[in-house]
Amino acid sequence: MSEFLHFSEHTLQEVAIAWLVTVYIIRVIWFLRFKPGGDRQPATGAADTTPRRGIFYSWGNIFMPWAMESTRRNLLMWITFGIFHVGVTASIALSLIIPYGPGLLESAFVVTLFQILIGTAFLIGVTRIIRRAGGKYMRALSSPDDYFSLILLTVWFFFAFLSVPNQTTNGETHLLTYFLLTAFFLMYVPFSKISHYLYYPFTRYYLGKTLGHRGVYPVQRG
Amino acid sequence: MSQKKERSQKAEKVIERMGQKLNRQIVGSLTACVHCGMCTESCHYVLANPGDPTYAPAYKADKIRKLFKRHYDWTGRVIPWWVKADSVWTEEDLEELKDTVFGKCTNCRRCTLNCPMGVDYATFNRMARGLLVSVGVQPEGVAVVSKDQWELGNQMGVLKEDYLDTLEWMEEELQDELEDPSVAIPVDKSDCTVMYAINPREVKYDPRSIADAAKIFHAAGESWTMPSEGWDQTNFGLFSGDDALGGSVARRLYEKVIELNASRLVISECGHGYRSTRCEGPNWAAFDIPFEMESSVLTMLRYIREGRIKVDKSRNTQLVTFHDSCNNARSCGLFEEPRELLNLVCENFQEMYPNRAENYCCTGGGGAMSMSEYTPNRLKSGVVKADQLKETGAEVVVTSCHNCVDGLSDVIRHYELGIEVTQLVNLVANALVIEEKIVVPVEEVVPVEEVVPVEEVVPVEEVVPVEEVVPVEEVPVEVAVEEVPVEVAGGEVPEVVSADAMSLAGRVIVVADDEPDQVEFLATVLEDHGATIYRAATGDEALELARREKPDLLTLDLHMPGRDVGEVFEMLREDPELEELKVCVITGRPELRKLIYDRSVRPPEGYLDKPVDEERLLLNVRKILELAD
Numbered sequence A: 001m002s003e004f005l006h007f008s009e010h011t012l013q014e015v016a017i018a019w020l021v022t023v024y025i026i027r028v029i030w031f032l033r034f035k036p037g038g039d040r041q042p043a044t045g046a047a048d049t050t051p052r053r054g055i056f057y058s059w060g061n062i063f064m065p066w067a068m069e070s071t072r073r074n075l076l077m078w079i080t081f082g083i084f085h086v087g088v089t090a091s092i093a094l095s096l097i098i099p100y101g102p103g104l105l106e107s108a109f110v111v112t113l114f115q116i117l118i119g120t121a122f123l124i125g126v127t128r129i130i131r132r133a134g135g136k137y138m139r140a141l142s143s144p145d146d147y148f149s150l151i152l153l154t155v156w157f158f159f160a161f162l163s164v165p166n167q168t169t170n171g172e173t174h175l176l177t178y179f180l181l182t183a184f185f186l187m188y189v190p191f192s193k194i195s196h197y198l199y200y201p202f203t204r205y206y207l208g209k210t211l212g213h214r215g216v217y218p219v220q221r222g
Numbered sequence B: 001m002s003q004k005k006e007r008s009q010k011a012e013k014v015i016e017r018m019g020q021k022l023n024r025q026i027v028g029s030l031t032a033c034v035h036c037g038m039c040t041e042s043c044h045y046v047l048a049n050p051g052d053p054t055y056a057p058a059y060k061a062d063k064i065r066k067l068f069k070r071h072y073d074w075t076g077r078v079i080p081w082w083v084k085a086d087s088v089w090t091e092e093d094l095e096e097l098k099d100t101v102f103g104k105c106t107n108c109r110r111c112t113l114n115c116p117m118g119v120d121y122a123t124f125n126r127m128a129r130g131l132l133v134s135v136g137v138q139p140e141g142v143a144v145v146s147k148d149q150w151e152l153g154n155q156m157g158v159l160k161e162d163y164l165d166t167l168e169w170m171e172e173e174l175q176d177e178l179e180d181p182s183v184a185i186p187v188d189k190s191d192c193t194v195m196y197a198i199n200p201r202e203v204k205y206d207p208r209s210i211a212d213a214a215k216i217f218h219a220a221g222e223s224w225t226m227p228s229e230g231w232d233q234t235n236f237g238l239f240s241g242d243d244a245l246g247g248s249v250a251r252r253l254y255e256k257v258i259e260l261n262a263s264r265l266v267i268s269e270c271g272h273g274y275r276s277t278r279c280e281g282p283n284w285a286a287f288d289i290p291f292e293m294e295s296s297v298l299t300m301l302r303y304i305r306e307g308r309i310k311v312d313k314s315r316n317t318q319l320v321t322f323h324d325s326c327n328n329a330r331s332c333g334l335f336e337e338p339r340e341l342l343n344l345v346c347e348n349f350q351e352m353y354p355n356r357a358e359n360y361c362c363t364g365g366g367g368a369m370s371m372s373e374y375t376p377n378r379l380k381s382g383v384v385k386a387d388q389l390k391e392t393g394a395e396v397v398v399t400s401c402h403n404c405v406d407g408l409s410d411v412i413r414h415y416e417l418g419i420e421v422t423q424l425v426n427l428v429a430n431a432l433v434i435e436e437k438i439v440v441p442v443e444e445v446v447p448v449e450e451v452v453p454v455e456e457v458v459p460v461e462e463v464v465p466v467e468e469v470v471p472v473e474e475v476p477v478e479v480a481v482e483e484v485p486v487e488v489a490g491g492e493v494p495e496v497v498s499a500d501a502m503s504l505a506g507r508v509i510v511v512a513d514d515e516p517d518q519v520e521f522l523a524t525v526l527e528d529h530g531a532t533i534y535r536a537a538t539g540d541e542a543l544e545l546a547r548r549e550k551p552d553l554l555t556l557d558l559h560m561p562g563r564d565v566g567e568v569f570e571m572l573r574e575d576p577e578l579e580e581l582k583v584c585v586i587t588g589r590p591e592l593r594k595l596i597y598d599r600s601v602r603p604p605e606g607y608l609d610k611p612v613d614e615e616r617l618l619l620n621v622r623k624i625l626e627l628a629d
């Protein structure tokens, strides 16, 4: 292993993670400095819906494709969305396994599992790029950041896929590219749309609290 | 050399005030959108305008989001083009934003419930409306209605005397209907259980719903009152985004409840009124509510559950469907109670799909009915609602919202669906079983044959003054004995003849409408009740007939060929010889109301939405003419 690859797998990643965490902490402080907003009204709706129930329902909403018409009617979209995010988690996990627990990748099963997950996420990424660039509605919504983030993730999946076996016999370009991309990804995330997962718990918390208090969550339909 | 862009003062204020409005919910919604497009098809505007991405909720939201990103977020301040951050500079920019936030979204919240990220676009769309309103950039209708609510305390500019007069009129109608002079619509009565607040639309266009509610309170034996002021439960602050207006209107209502020492505020059926008064008002007004508040839907349901009123569902036999108001359902969780009530008072209820939290907007939400410049677009978006309605096969659509009544009526008319729109209060009142008053049969007291020779036709008052024989409270009020001589023949018990039958005798009425069927209907009903009728098919004909015949009343359609009806109306009003003329607008195009009501002449004495039924027509005509007397 070259020194540069070692640096990329360790020091660079650690700095990038430290950066990400620092910026996120600042970001959360920034967010919490906005006033929380309140609800003085006595609860409405069915007696068994409460802010607490609303919050949990809201957080869990994404795991219940039947709960929203948008996911119910686009089940395939929801499934690919799920796999895509599992692919992101697997790729991040890989960036920690390779430097700190490479023994795990000696198992053919683990390698295959990671490759299936990340490979599928890559294919989904490609279809998403096509969807974003090809669809009239999606094009109208998209910013350069949307395209860049999606392409960045898809390319990152590709190199993560190649890096899963953690082999350098045919050169280390793929591993190097994967770790450099990971570091860039970690540093870029707080400034891009990819940081949505940071806001997700907050946004959903407040929406769930309000709609739970008002008896709208859990959603009722006939 | 690049020239530095100058920002207008208004644009500057919008940006500055945005900072004051931001809270965590809104910031969360402004930052969390990933432009996934999942919400796109949840919006009725999108469905009605296929291929036009400018209606997509996230696209519309970005018009507001770009400001936040440019001025309050990180990346957008440094590299705005990268995240599509942008600012507003000119009046045109603000006007464009106005057309999006007022003209392309009804704040129905359907997209909110369909966003995986929990982005609540409707909430920050309202915020953007408020920002624009604060610098005077708003649709004309919004300005007019807000002004009325600020100045007159209700959003339709109803004067106090007209309001009180309408309550009195409805009280009389109810006394006639129930044949019970003790029935009352109490005003400003202290220490009642219920203070009942209504929508000004009820006073202006649908007074029957006030009478229906009063009938229900009466039957339930409720201790109730209506306030003389602070009676408008609607709140245009919800639509205009003006929290100060919202707070002031809500406070007026709350303070009146406290002043009258009522223990519960009952809000008549109105989605935005319910949401504003029950949910948002306490926040806007920073008011901790020391009394209970509920929708009249819950009140009526409670009365039935508690056995305080009895209903007979066989009186409502038509196939009905139910439209969930967005504000009631998606913002206040009112889903099951209206359905339970509907099933108790109707025989045939057919659910509409989708429904409850997933129902589509009636198109009239977010104050859209007051923004006539967006009407064509609104009606176009109504195709979604029209399809939903058609699918049910229903004859009647029921809704618990006055705004939805108007929105649905417009859609139904535009798409020629021929469905009637009504509210739960009307159905409950119709199904209400009122304990029969014990009326002593006339023959038991004074056998007719003892008094009246069978073959002779004798006016009743010559035979026996009824009040001498039967205690007054046992005599049906409608037997206006002195006024209506009843011929008795063949020894039958005298038939009770309502005074209505004669009430239009001697009256001259001009019916102006370009639809021959409509003219025929109106003319026939009025002629059957004794009026002399002249028919006009254009504005000019109406003008000519009015000048020539000097009628007591002119019924005026707002859309007729020839001269502009608004102009005709103004000419009539300015004619000194027609000072006594009363006008009742009867229209199928409520958006044309502006033609008349925006003029600086005396407004019409009456207004009716088409389709008009006989009962409503007579009720209103009689009232107008009664006022004339």
Ligand code: SF4
Pocket: B032, B033, B034, B035, B036, B037, B038, B039, B040, B057, B058, B114, B115, B116, B117, B118, B119
């Ligand atoms: S608002 Fe929600 S559903 Fe719509 S594009 Fe944004 S994240 Fe997706």
Ligand code: SF4
Pocket: B042, B043, B044, B045, B056, B057, B060, B104, B105, B106, B107, B108, B109, B110, B111, B112, B121, B122
């Ligand atoms: S709130 Fe309703 S009208 Fe507005 S964008 Fe969302 S779905 Fe469309």
